[in-house]
Amino acid sequence: MFGGGPFNSFRARYTLTGCSVKWSALFAPAAVALILSGCGGGAGRSPVATTVATTPNPPASSSSTPVSSYVASSYHVSGIVTGDDGIPIAGARLMFQYLDFIGTPGTFPYKDAIVYTDANGAYIADFPAIAGTAHGPTGTETAFAYVDIFPGGDYDYGAHYVLAPSASNADHQVITQDLQLRRRTRITAGDSIVVTISPGDDVCENFVQDSHPWPAESVCRTVHISVPKDGMLTVEALENESGVVPALEIEWPGGPSPCCLVNPQSFFVPAGTDVKAQLEMPWGTPLSSFLLKTSFVPQ
Numbered sequence: 001m002f003g004g005g006p007f008n009s010f011r012a013r014y015t016l017t018g019c020s021v022k023w024s025a026l027f028a029p030a031a032v033a034l035i036l037s038g039c040g041g042g043a044g045r046s047p048v049a050t051t052v053a054t055t056p057n058p059p060a061s062s063s064s065t066p067v068s069s070y071v072a073s074s075y076h077v078s079g080i081v082t083g084d085d086g087i088p089i090a091g092a093r094l095m096f097q098y099l100d101f102i103g104t105p106g107t108f109p110y111k112d113a114i115v116y117t118d119a120n121g122a123y124i125a126d127f128p129a130i131a132g133t134a135h136g137p138t139g140t141e142t143a144f145a146y147v148d149i150f151p152g153g154d155y156d157y158g159a160h161y162v163l164a165p166s167a168s169n170a171d172h173q174v175i176t177q178d179l180q181l182r183r184r185t186r187i188t189a190g191d192s193i194v195v196t197i198s199p200g201d202d203v204c205e206n207f208v209q210d211s212h213p214w215p216a217e218s219v220c221r222t223v224h225i226s227v228p229k230d231g232m233l234t235v236e237a238l239e240n241e242s243g244v245v246p247a248l249e250i251e252w253p254g255g256p257s258p259c260c261l262v263n264p265q266s267f268f269v270p271a272g273t274d275v276k277a278q279l280e281m282p283w284g285t286p287l288s289s290f291l292l293k294t295s296f297v298p299q
Contacts, residue, residue, distance in 0.1 A: 072128040079178040088121025098129035098145040136213035137283040189296035218280040225275040231298040236264030247280040
């Protein structure tokens with residue numbers, strides 16, 4: 001019915017038009033990582049990995065491709081997690097999401113490997129995975145995992161694809177991937193700031209975009225807006241000199257779940273709120289800068 005191969009799984013995501021939400025399905029040759037929310041410290045811990053299996057149940061594929069032709073390789077992944085200031089980040093929690101086995105066509109036992117950085121920001125992760133099963137947008141065809149990084153402290157969350165040198169399933173592959181996180185950028189409601197988005201910035205992960213890997217990703221820069229009093233906050237990412245306008249996602253703890261990517265946005269927020277604004281550009285877009293403008297009316 002769905003054709004193609006055992007990787008043709010049912011993948012659903014919200015397609016957003018204005019503030020109306022439409023449910024859509026994409027059938028694509030990529031494994032779907034289950035993004036688990038959560039943060040964790042762990043400074044001073046040794047880099048120890050654990051795995052937790054999760055098993056979605058997409059509809060069965062009609063493929064006749066023998067599942068035994070998809071063989072997992074043993075991956076040894078290591079690197080250093082630093083801030084954009086160059087300082088190693090100790091105790092960061094990394095969650096690698098991967099696929100190491102294709103069962104009955106249409107059944108995909110996804111797993112997570114969780115590790116922590118040591119006092120020097122170094123991490124080591126060892127797990128089996130099938131090359132190419134975590135690919136998303138163009139350039140990630142050899143991805144064997146997708147990693148979420150929860151640093152804690154004054155750094156923003158990060159997310160990246162983890163690529164193999166090739167899509168071949170060698171018995172053992174050694175991968176080095178250093179990861180860099182952004183120190184939180186903060187402004188006060190009513191202020192403005194210039195934000196630069198680069199192709200290497202983190203994959204957008206928020207209440208609207210929470211399904212990865214995905215063929216059409218965006219990269220994000222985050223700005224935290226402090227609200228000193230109750231009032232109406234307006235946030236707008238302005239068009240740059242090239243005539244480009246970024247998408248804008250807004251959320252805050254305890255606030256309503258955002259329905260869509262709208263620019264600009266206005267809303268009431270209580271005193272003491274930390275509003276998170278994410279400016280987004282499509283995957284592969286050249287470096288771009290924008291003015292993020294806020295205005296605030298106390299109430």
